[in-house]
Amino acid sequence: MVKMVRKALTTNYAVAHAAKDSDVDVIAAYPITPSTPAAEKLAEYVANGELDAEYVHVESEHSAASALVGASAVGARAFTVTASQGLIYMSEVLYIASGLRLPIVLGVASRALSAPLSIWGDMHDIAPLRDAGLIIYFVSSAQEAYDSVIQAFKVAEDPRVHLPAIVDYDGFIMSHVTEPVDVIDREDVLKYIPKKVTWNTLNPKQPISIGTVGDPDYYYEFKYQQQVAMENAVKVAEEADKEFEKMFGRGYGLIEEYRMDDAEVAMIAYGAHAGTARVAVDKAREEGIKVGLIKLRLWRPFPTEHLMKALENVSVVGVLDRAMALGAPRQGPVVKDVISMYASDPSKAPKVASYALAIGQRDVKIEDLVAVAKQLDEFAKGKEIPNKTICIGLRE
């Protein structure tokens, strides 16, 4: 039997703990709220000898990501944490990490972007990473964050994938919340993710070049291979989750369905608010509304088939997005994916209502989401859905 120890951890600490238990070799991090406690905890692990890793002190997030590219390119298991402006500053290098097919893993405590300056949580930072070629998990609890960091290494390092991965959690409303986490012995974690270098690395005895020019005769094929790797990652992520469940007793799927069996309308939520939405679904059900919830766990690659299947019998779906998409037909990163799933056969599509919420950590109450469920029910009964995003909790 696998040994588990229950600890009281914030999601920041759970993520750091998972990196320690994954026996990472190199960490390069630059502190930024609200991810700083995770970076500090990792430094503590290295300093007190709990983790035998190189902790590279860098002068910026751009340098942190660059140091990890170097580390991963020589075969190190590489990890960092960041947020907000820090993630955006890293992003130039993250495209490169993906193009070089380096399995770096990042914890991101999602936070708003300036201006105006906001240290508070939302998902404006992760949203632009959508097309960067990174696997992106959204998690909803400290436990899921811990488990997903470990799973992320499994998927990123799989020879069918070889892509960097992000485990994204909500700034403050997860990063700074203490809750129970069952942590696994490192020995058992490493049975799940053995330290084996499966990707091409730099080696003075067998010299190769990486990151060279891709002229018009080659670049296209490189990008296509990244897309193939992304497509493979759907299956690999599913396998990784099933194997994790078999070994450790906890599995999440790529999406998690709640009360969807007889649901006539559904909400799609991700991150912390998927938890509040779950409570709201129970309350709305008490009032006779047949609403279900789909928690989106894997955003990239997008679990298109899983979602389409889950939404098969639903007439209206409301997507609760956590970032604005300024100037787009709908405000939110995920709603656009949901709409485009049905582009080749719109007859299969439920009606889609787009919601923006929790922007700059505006608090979302249970009642707010019960009201969404009721509104979806009205849409199902024929009320016209506005041809734009509905902003929850906004003062107009």
Add this chain to the structure above:
Amino acid sequence: MSLVEIRWHGRGGQGAVTASEITAIAAIDQGKYAQAFPSFGVERRGAPVEAFTRIDDKPIYIRTKVYEPDIIVVLDPTLLGPEIARGLKENGLAVVNTDKSPEEVKKLLGRDDIKVAIVDATKIALETLKRPIVNTAILGAFVKASGLVDLDHVLKAVKSKVPPRTVEANLEAVRRAYEEVVIA
């Protein structure tokens, strides 16, 4: 047991956030589910601060702020006023650091539909820790008055969270407040 929500009121430096965490750590150690979190913002020594704890027998999914607490815990007597009792449920509990009587506390809070538990945590902290850091003393009163977590688990959690050289004094503060609290 169903979900219980607790709101902690103190001033920066008194340890309200740590008290909220110790409570969650003790509850988790006892096999319950819990959340603890600060009010997310800019922290300054001396300014009013709030922190929150949720405890349940079942997993906790809710991620909102706490609007209608079952319990409020007041670390600083100068904060006493109707504002800090906002949302406190009928028959809810206020655990208060004060040298005033329960009747006076209820009057200051503007509520006569609640229970109050009073303890002079400042005096206990000054006598045990020699400093007015009242969080561990008020915890002792909270444990006795709420019955939510066991004293043993709280003492264990206190040990894990306070500076090593202050452990004995802090444990003494918890125990004394546990004995001295008056519930009315």
